[in-house]
Amino acid sequence: MSLLETLNQDMKQAMKNKDKESLSVIRMIKASIQNESIKLGKDTLSEDEELTILSREVKQRKDSLQEFKSAGREDLVNKVETELSIVKKYMPEQLSKEELSKIVQETIQDVNATSKKDMGKVMSAVMPKVKGKADGSQIKEVVLQLLN
Incomplete structure (x- = not known):
């Protein structure tokens, strides 16, 4: 199953469960994938290209996390940590x-x-x-x- 199909299924489940945070993050990931496919002029992206997008999303959230921690914004730190955990669910298992x-x-x-x-x-x-x-x-x- 492709990443987009998995995201669609998870998005439907998040809607049913009224899980607004997951729904928001899934929509952001889908938007990034769709923007990249438009930019590249393709209908579907390869697994490698999808992985690049997910890596970019993780990196953005890690950078935000560092900024919010240094600024002492605990409310935003918690929000970004939750988003990061949701995005990481779609990443391949990390190497030891x-x-x-x-x-x-x-x-x-x-x-x-x-x-x-x-x-x-x-x-x-x-x-x-x-x-x-x-x-x-x-x-x-x-x-x-x-x-x-």
Whole structure:
């Protein structure tokens, strides 16, 4: 089942349950997907493109969360945390630290990286492999750790 079909089913369920927060977030995700498909001139997006949109939605909410926490806006922090948990339901299962380290280690060997100077090569090779399954900052941290 595609992401759009899942979102439609969940949207109907949220309407039946009168779950306004879930409904609002699902509608935002659907709007982002539809806007992207219009921008790309396609009727349907690939799974990879949908994953990119979901990753963008998660990143936006994480950034907002940091801003609201630093501003001391607890009311908005709670709202964004709820939205973030709803969006994460549609993301693929995240890689554990060990799985991510293994992938990064293999990639370092594949691109023959030896120092921090090769970080760009490693990151550009790792990102497509773990797209949507790991956070960019987490990947950066593991790459730096293994290149030291």
